[in-house]
Amino acid sequence: LRQALGAIVVVHIDGRIQGLGKELSFSMPLYKAVAEAARSAVLDAPRYPTPAADKLPEMAIHIYAVTQVAPLPQFKEEDYGGDGLLIESPVGTGLLLPDEAAAHGWKNEEALRHGCRRANLMTDCTRESNIKKENITFSSVKGVML
Numbered sequence: 001l002r003q004a005l006g007a008i009v010v011v012h013i014d015g016r017i018q019g020l021g022k023e024l025s026f027s028m029p030l031y032k033a034v035a036e037a038a039r040s041a042v043l044d045a046p047r048y049p050t051p052a053a054d055k056l057p058e059m060a061i062h063i064y065a066v067t068q069v070a071p072l073p074q075f076k077e078e079d080y081g082g083d084g085l086l087i088e089s090p091v092g093t094g095l096l097l098p099d100e101a102a103a104h105g106w107k108n109e110e111a112l113r114h115g116c117r118r119a120n121l122m123t124d125c126t127r128e129s130n131i132k133k134e135n136i137t138f139s140s141v142k143g144v145m146l
Contacts, residue, residue, distance in 0.1 A: 006066030006143070007033035008084075008097065009041045011051065013058050019045045022095065024069055024086075034063055064098060066143035075138035077126050080108050084141030087119040094119030098143050 004026050011019035021040030023033040038061070043050060051059065069086060084098035094115045101111035116125035125136055 001031045002029045004028060005030040005033060006069065007037040008064040008066060008095070008141075008143070009034060009037040010062040010064075010097065011041050011048075012060040012062065013051060013055050017048070018051055018055075018059075019048045020095065021045060022066075024066060026069075030065055034065075037063075063146045064143045065146055066141060068140070068142040070140045070142070072138040072140055075126060075136075077109060077112060080112055080126075081140075084143065085112070085115045086139040086141050087115050087121070087125065088137045088139075089119055089121055089125075092118070092120030094121070095141070098141060099145060 006022070006024040006026050007030060008020070008022045008024075010017055019041035021037040021042070021044065023036040023040070025033075028036070064084075066084075084100070085094075085096040087094040087096075095118065096111055096115040100106075101108075101114075104111075106114065112126045113123040116123050119125065119136075121136065126138075
C-alpha cells in the first residue's frame with residue numbers, strides 16, 4: 001500500500017459504469033493514489049453524472065493497482081496483447097481497462113475499436129497512417145484488479 005503505484009477506480013451502479021477516475025503520476029503511495037482516483041471517479045468524471053448519496057448501497061467499486069504505463073510509440077494492432085490501453089489525443093482520452101476486453105469477450109481488433117471510440121476518435125485510430133495524422137499517444141497499462 002505504500003509503494004508508489006498508479007490507480008484506476010471504476011464505479012458501477014446497476015451494472016453500468018457511472019464513474020471512472022485515474023491517478024497515474026506514480027508519485028504517491030497506492031493508498032493515496034486510490035483515494036485520489038476514487039474522488040475523481042465520483043466528482044470529476046465529465047462523462048458521468050455525480051451519483052446521489054442514496055445510491056451508495058448499490059455501488060460496486062472496482063480498484064486497479066497500476067504497475068506501469070509504457071508508451072507504444074509506433075503502435076500497430078498486433079502490439080496489443082490484452083493489457084490495458086490508454087489512448088490520448090487532442091480530442092479526448094480513452095481507457096481500456098486491463099481485464100475489460102477479456103470480460104466482454106472482445107478480441108484484439110474489437111477491443112481497440114472501443115478504446116478509440118472512448119478517446120473520441122474514429123474506431124480505426126490504431127491504423128499507423130492515422131496515428132501520424134492525429135498525433136495520438138498509445139500507452140500500455142499493466143496492473144491488476146484488487
